[in-house]
Amino acid sequence: TLLVTATVASFVGAILTADATAAATTAVGVLSDTATPQILVSPITGRGEVGLQFSPETSSSLSGVQFYQNASNSGVTSASVWSSAGERLATVAVNPSAPIGWRTVPVDVQLEAGATYTVSVYDSNGRPPVTENAFATALTVNGLSTPVGAGVYSYAAASVFPATPS
Secondary structure: OOOEEEEEEEEEEEEEEEEEOOOOOOOOOOOOOOOOOOOOOOOOOOOOOEEEEEEOOEEEEEEEEEEEEEEOOOOOEEEEEEEEEOEEEEEEEOOOOOOOEEEEEEEEEEOOOOEEEEEEEEEEOOOOOOOOOOOOOOOEEEOEOOOOOOOOEEEEEOOOOOOEEE
């Protein structure tokens, strides 16, 4: 399993499982499991979807969406996976009541090598954790590429495709 985590307006990421012919590996990611946001509680109060754009180098299965929850953004109610065209490929309800730290929400989506996807969470309370300029440069780590400006968001009263660069 490859763990891919990254910061956006809120910490959001993905967990990938290599195809069945690949050997199992220890979870690793763009950010360490011990990574924490620069700003634990941002002044952003609007409802919205925050996410991360990425492209896998090889076809694989997305097995989870991961995000960092702080005490103030306990309004995260869903996690979604989107195609580059904004088509929702999967969505999973999230129990908003959980301890501070990394949370993983299971999903099962087949990914094509080189295609662009977005993983996101919808937060009805706002006040997400933030790391500024987290994607000032493109990254390729553990077989996943994130473009410059990989963090995306959309302010809305309900879950929508996050298309605005953060």
